[in-house]
Amino acid sequence: MGRLKQALHNIKRMDRRKSLQAIILGAGAVTTGLVFNGCNIEGEKTVEENIATGAEKFFGRTPEELELIEKLNAEQLFNVHEMETIAVLNTIILPPKEPYGGPIEAEVPEFIEFIGKDFPEMQMTLLGGLMWLDHRCNTEFDMEFKSASLEQQKQILDTIAFHDVEVPLEKQPLEIQFFHMMRGLTVTGYYTSKVGIEDLGYKGNMPNVWDGVPEDVLEQHGVSYDPEWIAKCVDQSKRGIIAEWDEKGNLLT
């Protein structure tokens, strides 16, 4: 069974533990899966209070999804040497920068190890590419890639780091495909990490009140708001007042 199929198989068995917990058999009832919803709607609470603090120790996985992650974590794709080579490579691709750090702080090698197991179709390119690097380095400099000097490493990478954008990637040599994949995983691994997101400067993923693009940004990009359009938009000072309309649908509050 492929990874995707396996995952889908797991989905199908979704949340059995949860549902079993929720089963309540009434007197004489012979049905299963009967749930009395105990959802309490809280009264007035601020947005911040409503963000469940208890959610921190979960990340929304179903039991079956967690099982898949545990299974993948128990497997090993890269050996110690390969992991070290990946770490060296990651750091050349995206050198650390103060105050954020780099791929090591972003746990990029661990991410690549996991993704390689999560997407088995990547394995040949990754494993083969690492072998190619050592082979090439041994041929040129009589040593493994991770032990070579930065200058020697770059000398090798310079031959594979740029690809012809006119030719489909899958028609290019393995080492080109490998570096493309490794660079992509390094960059995505870094910018999806805590330090990488700070470095990028992304400000979202938290409660806030959207009230339009700041003036200096509008100016920078040479656009402006149409006053007629803005007049129809939400007045955020009234967002907490319950909506009421007249019979024609005109908002009164």
Add this chain to the structure above:
Amino acid sequence: MQIKESSELYDVIIVGSGAGGGMATKQLADAGLNVAVVEAGPFFDPRNPEQMTQFKWPYESPRRGAATTRAFGEWDMAYGGWEIEGEPYTHTEGTKFDWFRSHMLGGRTNHWGRISLRFGPKDFKHKDVDGHGDNWPIGYEDVKPYYDKVDKLIGVFGTKEGLPNDPDGFFLPPPKPRLHELFYINGAKKSGIPVIPSRMSMLTKKLNNDRGTCFYCGQCGRSCQVYADFSSGSCLIFPAQNNGGRVKIFVNSVVREVTTNDEGKATGVSYISKDDRKEYKLKAKIVVLAASACSSARILLNSKSKQHPNGLGNSSDHIGKYLHDSTGAGSAGFVPDLMNRKTSYNEDGVGGMHVYSPWWGDNSKLDFPRGYHIEVWGGMEMPSYGFGINPNDFNKFFGLKVGGYGDQLRDDVKKYYGSVVGFSGRGESIARKDNYCEIDPTTVDEFGIPVLRFNYKWSDFERNQAKHMQDTFEEIIHNMGGELLGPKSTKEEDYGLLVPGAIIHEVGTTRMGDDRKTSVTNKYQQLHDVDNVFIVDAGPFVSQADKNCTWTILALSWRASDYIIEQLKQQNI
């Protein structure tokens, strides 16, 4: 093994807990009926910390959000997907249909885009306009009062525009456009394409004391823990329970068939419990199907009896016929004027778009009969798996080398962050009798229930419409000073027209009509053949407009529920 039968007689069994099932639950329970909701998936509450994905960072998962186990990314709130192991579907050779199922309380409403558009007067009588397809047996004036009530009960933001076929409603005020949306507005206007604020069911303003107000995280696809977006569980089923309604929810329960008596009337349903893989029966005076257009068709076709040898309600042989989905094609462009953005502010906004383009064209002058609307996406989104995977591909637009390594990559990522704008065209296809789903006589699922076989092909109408979309997108992106990403879809690629089913607007399989020979239900969504079975998903749709189907599902489910209550009062059923 004997099938276990519950001794309780419910007033109503509702199969499925998405938009249609949720609304029927709310209306019928509020009316005092004793309701059983039967749902194939597990219980789900967006507020449950164990299930919640809202506000998760990519690094909270080792796969950083990749779509391995969930089709729309790891944080998406749909349990299910295009394929579900153990619950297959098949195709007639040479045809295609992708079927998205979400098995959980609330169904697909937990992750949907919340684009909440009313059908217009023309949409119910489109045959009168162009001779294609069929008219509905009802018109906009029949549904309008229910659209109005849905607006007020659930909440939708938008603006009064006075457009003839995009009726206004009771709107909450919309959010202001984001930066890339201002570019889109300007680009579209250059081509004479109208742009108006989106109409979506998030609460930009307080609606009642039970639900929170939108805090603009842009994550409606993850389902909102303060219930500020519409999901069937949080906005219909839980309120029905909290209102003192008699609502029992059976989860992990896969309905096999509607059971009938010697007179051919429905007596309840039989279902398989996923927990113990045993079959159970529930009894009710009325059965309401809301399992999705295709799933409800499947249940009816599998409900064969002496009285209903062709499947329940299928004397017309129309169940499964006229299956149709919205058309879809997309494109994206790189806009140099959106480069080098300041990241000084949070522009997550509401999930999805703040602006869109309703259909503007005159089909009498075009080579396809029905329209489409344009959805727009872009902005400085939260990174997830795949972000920066081609960090400087756009260098090619400047004649610069693509690839490399080192500090330059950081600059490239930041330089190009937020500079892509995408478009999705979502249009109306013509409902055709020869596009259908049926029971595959040779295949069952892991519960022993015969599965659906799909038979669906697009026609040149849809392909021509997709070509128009691609030409339009290209024009708009050029108007925005941008370049298309990747080559434009060709004729050989059907102009990027997505596979039927891909837009997840499955409708039409149990269409309504006045003539019982050519339709499955009457205009109140009651089976012609069996007066105590109703269908409140999108199966009874005669045609799917260039809109999204959910708001109409909700309005029609409410209307059908009112009819059920009325008929019960009159002791007609």
